[in-house]
Amino acid sequence: MKNIKIAPSILSADFSKMGQEVADITANGADYIHLDVMDGNFVPNFSFGQKLIKEIRPYSKAVFDTHLMILNPWKYIEEFAKAGSDIITIHKEACGERLLDTVKAVKSLGVKAGVVINPDTPVDAIKDVIDEIDLLLLMSVFPGFGGQKFIEYVLPKIEQASALIKSTGRNIDLEVDGGITLENVKAVKDAGANVIVAGSTVFNCPDRAKVIKELREI
């Protein structure tokens, strides 16, 4: 099994002191910092943009894992790369036929490229780009808000995605995002995920080091 990486989502952090929040979760064991960017169009909510990412970048050496929940992502990838993203992940549902070109554009910026699909999009929808990507993200909630309930029917999709990744022989992260708790994290890992996003589970816990360690080791 690949090493498990924990990616706290700062959507559930205290926005009034985001630099400190990011430093704190890094010191407490976060491998990736999951950055949920929302545009009020692709999803029915706003979060933050490239300016916040740029300003918190000096507070952490962890991998900056930018999840773009925005329309027309190709217009903005350069700014998110410049802000300090290590990985930029774009939605199949926002790119349609432009997915492969946008993945290539992300890579040309010297950043790792991820692709993400919603719970109701089949794994088959990203088959054409699997040979180009560094990370595949499966949503286990419909994107837009933290603190939602994990959708169980995503578990077989994780197994399917894991098999697809194995068939490439390449080292591609399989990340799962939404509603992950200490109760369901084992099932997510057993299905084949190696990057675990957790927003409310990490930030609502007073002992962040403990919860990050448990998410990794359970």
Ligand code: DX5
């Ligand atoms: C949902 C976001 C997730 C979410 C995770 O739109 O992409 O990253 O904030 O938060 P929890 O872990 O609370 O579901």
Ligand code: ZN
């Ligand atoms: Zn996310």
